Amino acid sequence: MRIIRTKDYEDMSARAADVIAAEVILKPDCVLGLATGSTPIGAYERLVERYRAGELDFSQVISYNLDEYRGLAHDDPQSYHYFMEQYLFSHVNIDPANTHVPDGANEDVEEATAGYDAQVAAAGYPDLQLLGIGNNGHIGFNEPDAAFSKGTYCVNLTESTIEANSRLFESADDVPRQAYTMGIGTIMRAKRVLVIANGEKKAQAVHDMIYGPITPSCPASVLQLHPDAIVIADEAALALCE
Numbered sequence: 092m093r094i095i096r097t098k099d100y101e102d103m104s105a106r107a108a109d110v111i112a113a114e115v116i117l118k119p120d121c122v123l124g125l126a127t128g129s130t131p132i133g134a135y136e137r138l139v140e141r142y143r144a145g146e147l148d149f150s151q152v153i154s155y156n157l158d159e160y161r162g163l164a165h166d167d168p169q170s171y172h173y174f175m176e177q178y179l180f181s182h183v184n185i186d187p188a189n190t191h192v193p194d195g196a197n198e199d200v201e202e203a204t205a206g207y208d209a210q211v212a213a214a215g216y217p218d219l220q221l222l223g224i225g226n227n228g229h230i231g232f233n234e235p236d237a238a239f240s241k242g243t244y245c246v247n248l249t250e251s252t253i254e255a256n257s258r259l260f261e262s263a264d265d266v267p268r269q270a271y272t273m274g275i276g277t278i279m280r281a282k283r284v285l286v287i288a289n290g291e292k293k294a295q296a297v298h299d300m301i302y303g304p305i306t307p308s309c310p311a312s313v314l315q316l317h318p319d320a321i322v323i324a325d326e327a328a329l330a331l332c333e
């Protein structure tokens with residue numbers, strides 16, 4: 092794993108945007124695997140700035156998002172599809188037909204999961220997969236478990252994730268209990284992965300991802316086996332990695 096240490100969130104976001112921008116510049120029709128959450132917002136803002144400055148062209152870019160809450164429709168303000176529109180898609184010239192987020196409103200689990208996986212596979216898997224990391228070491232919504240997951244599937248969220256994500260809902264009771272997420276097997280097929288993390292709350296998970304044993308109880312630890320994994324994290328998130 093390549094570790095890039097940054098001073099703070101702003102610096103982390105700028106570096107992450109640089110890596111994503113480089114991919115788009117070098118391969119205009121690249122497949123980007125995208126992530127939601129608080130962590131990538133700053134990087135998306137910088138990509139939008141660079142698009143507005145005429146430095147980036149997303150017209151041929153294809154995107155696949157990692158996950159979506161089960162039960163939320165695309166236009167639900169709490170959905171990850173809505174998040175992507177809000178922070179990136181509606182501000183750049185990406186073709187909406189080229190953007191993909193698992194369909195949380197699809198009650199047919201098989202279609203919503205295996206069908207999504209088939210699409211990602213047909214696209215050749217992401218050239219670059221952006222990942223946040225949960226306080227519990229999850230990536231996408233791959234929660235600590237007894238085994239690594241394979242393809243896209245329907246997951247029961249842990250109390251820790253429900254609690255962490257409840258800040259974005261009126262109350263923890265409003266957080267959906269399930270999600271559709273790309274599995275670890277799908278994520279590992281990306282040609283390059285970029286994990287971003289900031290803040291002391293992520294310090295243990297970041298440490299365990301980089302230095303811990305490779306175990307499904309810290310799903311991100313599997314990235315030690317990825318041939319091209321980059322971690323861009325601020326000093327607080329790397330505090331236990333001295």
Ligand code: PGA
Nearest residue numbers: 128129130131223224225
């Ligand atoms: P966060 O979530 O960016 O909101 O901290 C990261 C994650 O849970 O993957």
